[in-house]
Amino acid sequence: MNYIEDVVASHDWEAVAAGAHHAPHDVLGAHPMKDATGRTRTTIRVRRPLAERVDAVFSDDTRLTLVHAEHGIWEGQHDGSPVPYRIATVYEGQDEQVAGDPYRHLPTVGDLDLHLIAEGRHERLWEVLGANVHLLDGEIGVSFAVWAPNARAVRVVGEHNGWSGEGHSMRSMGVSGLWELFIPDLSPGALYKYEILTRDGRWILKADPMARRTQVPPLTASVVPFSAYSWQDGAWMTRRAATHAVAQPMSIYEVHLGSWRNGLGYREIADPLIDHVLETGFTHVEFMPLAEHPFGGSWGYQVSGYYAPTARFGTPDDLRYLVDRLHQAGIGVILDWVPGHFPKDDFALARFDGLSVYEHPDPRRGEHQDWGTLIFDYGRPEVRGFLVANALYWFDQFHIDGLRVDAVASMLYLDYSRQDGEWEPNIHGGRENLEAIRFLQEVNATAYRAHPGIVMIAEESTSFPGVTGPTDHAGLGFGFKWNMGWMNDSLQYIARDPMYRAHHEGEMTFSFVYAFGENYLLPISHDEVVHGKGSLLSKMPGDHAHKLANVRAYLAYMWGHPGKNLLFMGQEFGQLAEWSESRQLDWWLLDQPSHAQLQHFVAEMNGAYRASAPLWERDGDSTRFRRLGAPSWDPNVIAFERRDEHGGRIVVISNFAGVERAGLPLHLPVQGVWDEILNTDAVEFGGSGIGNYGRVAAHVDGEHGTPTTKITLPALSTIWLRYRAERLEQQR
Structure with a gap:
């Protein structure tokens, strides 16, 4: 070994003593050298200002007494190469303290x-x-x-x-x-x-x-963290890895953990949440962001600790317990993830080392003017790696089944919410954020490779092409995209008085034009029931009974429409008040029969949905969908067929008029018996009980040569018909 003489410059003594040296291990710790005779000797230095005595204690309990050099740094020499030691220190009036020396260790980063x-x-x-x-x-x-x-x-x-x-x-x-x-x-x-x-x-x-x-x-x-959690969800994780979310039923219950019920942490919420989700039949829970955030009123969308579950509700192992329990109950877990921006709080990521590190240094790219937040520098490898690894962290360490990526549109466009002159074009002169696009492609491709069976969901509100397209074909690689267009149009339609809906049928059906261009998820999320928008029930026209009927008809239409489904908490039982993160849901409403009946309807609808493969197996396949209508069709009535790969057929018929349609002619895809598996006007749901006695029969019409039936549609209702695959002759 070629050791050199160990010499410390005076300015290094001062910097190390002040804790301002960039390489303190060059001075402190154990330093071997050759003396004039060629022998190996090791100098040990430690910083112990105000100490009375300092010794290096070796594993055989022998000691090397150190002497004060300068600036509170003590040193001594022993023969031979470095060996393990600890430092014993005596301060005036105190007993001896023995501790390890941080500076005797090699780096832990390779x-x-x-x-x-x-x-x-x-x-x-x-x-x-x-x-x-x-x-x-x-x-x-x-x-x-x-x-x-x-x-x-x-x-x-x-x-x-x-x-x-x-x-x-x-x-x-x-x-x-x-x-x-x-x-x-x-x-x-x-x-x-x-x-x-x-x-x-x-x-x-x-x-x-x-x-x-x-x-x-x-x-x-x-x-400083440590986990001793032992997972019990092995069966769930094995099944997940062997499935593809696009071909599975997905009805998501979106939850803000802090206001679902007051005072419940990760562990305390497990039993009541599981009971409620099982009772109402949802397949997944989606938690609004649970990464640490300084301001509760941000709902978690301004993150300060991307790798830390918020301590408001318990420890990281407590969150593991909640996810584990949900999995054992057969319920998937999706988590909101916010890689689009972060807050300016001084203690967190903003100007982390005094300069822009995580955020883009140019405010035209690095700051959200509307939200008062900062934008990640997606072109910087270390920042991109920080975010990609963070996505993998939630999958790996918390067994999360999916990430819903917030505000994707704000990431894709350099001119998002900016006026001319407030943004800088990309290298090609366009408005697309090329670095953010590459980041999204990388995080999606990496997540799907590393964790088969998970799902990445984009909240993306524009017509950006290929959001759910594969990354090897220039797509972003998401599993699903929120269908914001459908959400806005349909809510606008359903809020109208029924007598005016006939002229606005396109608000409910235009989505059929583009429904198969992406893998869509239909959301009625927290954003639609806050900030003056009112709850879903309060959006509906008419008296209380009509509002409830509208909600039932709307949800059954939504669940039948191509795409997966998401409903924000409280809407399943008809929350009256607008949501506020500061108080729990109005669970007392379930003491009223009409609200309990609405929740029962949601449970029955979810059950029928999960049992009906045509409604979810081939959501993105336009050949498995067909509009139905003529003859003598009604603009307030919307009907369509869904089919699976094995001959299963479901017909969804919605009457958004305020009056019943009795004996309405309807062409069905095939002749035979069609069972009425869901009628939102059923008495058990709070309706009038008008229907078709549980089934309809389609005969071939001699004039048109197509299977036709006459169907009764209650006012403000949706009916699901399932083909029994039996000929009329077999029913006689």
Whole structure:
């Protein structure tokens, strides 16, 4: 070995003593050298200001007494190469304290890690950056690593050092922009932050961007994590990996965890939520964002801790418990994910090391004017890698089944909500954000490869092509796209008085023109029942009974329409008041028969939907869909057929008029018996009980040569007919 003499410059002594050195391990720790005779000797240095005595204690309990050099740094030499040791320190009036030396350890971040991080391709980033418990060279402790490429120095501060970081400065990992330090003796649950020296000489205090646990807001410290959770959802995960969500039933119950019922955390909500979802028949729960966020009124859409479940409702293992329990009950879990923007709070990502790091430095690309938030720099590999790994983190560590990606349209367009002169075109002169597009393609392709059976869902409100197209054909690679056009048009239609709907039938049927261009999901989300929009029930015209009938007819039409379905909590039982995150749902409404009947209807509709493959098996296949109508059709009546791959047929017929249609001629696809499997006007749902005695029979019309029946349609109703696959002769 070619050791050189260990010499420390005076300015290095001062910088290390102040905790402002970019490479404190060059001074502190164990440093071997050759003396004049060629013997190997090791110098040990530690920073212990105000100490009375400092010893290095070796594994055989022998000691090396260190002497004070300068600026509170102590040193001593022993013969031979470096060997493990701990530091015993005596301060005036105190007993001896023995602790590990952070500066005797090699980096916990390897060369391969550095390479992958620099390329933005480290798919398990949370195992390298942030705080991780390790057994390192015989000592248990916590490794800290953070990306702060513009910092002059970085220190770890926390309860362990009285929030004074001079003794825990981190080492720079060179051009990677990473800083690293292993601190022995720290345990899970320890509070910490990073203290960063900016280029202009300011010390700023920041929470860990990779923190996997945090304090309960409004407190903002990061918490050293540790999970001892043992998953019990193996059967669910095996089934998931073997299925494709596009060909499965999906009716999603969207939940804001904090206001579903007051005072329930991740563990406490499990039993009542599971009971309610099973009772109402939804296939999935979608949680509004659960990543840590400073302001509860943002509903979680302004994230400060992308890797930390919000501590408002418990620990990360408590969230694991909730997901696990839902899976064991056969319920999928989707989570809102917000990679489009983040808040400007000083303690979090904004200007993380004093300059723009996570956000794009140009405000024309880096700031959302409407929302007062910052936009990620999607072209920077480390930022892209941070977000891609974050998506994988929720799938890997919390067994999430799908991510609903918020505000995708705002990511796709450089001129989103901007006037002329407020945005900069891309390199081709266009308005598309090419870096964001590449990021979305990468995160989708990577997620589907790494976790078969999951689903990525885009909240995308424009006509951007190929949102659910495969990435190898220039698509974005999502599994589903929210059908915002259908949502806006249909809500506008259903809010009209029935006597005026005949002239606006296109608001309900225009979606058939484009329904098969993407894999669509039909949403009635939280955004439609807040900010003065009123609840779904309150949007409907007429008295209370008519409002309920409209809701039932509308939902059954929606569930029959091509695409998957999402309904925000409370709408299943007819929440009257507009939603507010500050109070729980009006569960007392279920004491009223009409609201209990609406919830019963939703349960029966979900059950019929799940049992009817034509309604979900080939949602994106236009050859499995057909409009029905003539002869003598009515503009207030909309009818269509859905088919599966095995001969199954469902006909959906909606009468949005305020009057009954009795004996209405209807051409059906084939002759035979059609069972009435759902009638929103049934007495058990609160309706009048008008119907077709459970079935209709279609005969071949001699004049037109097509199977025809006469059907009775109650006012404000939707009926589902299922083909029994039996000829009329077999019924006689």
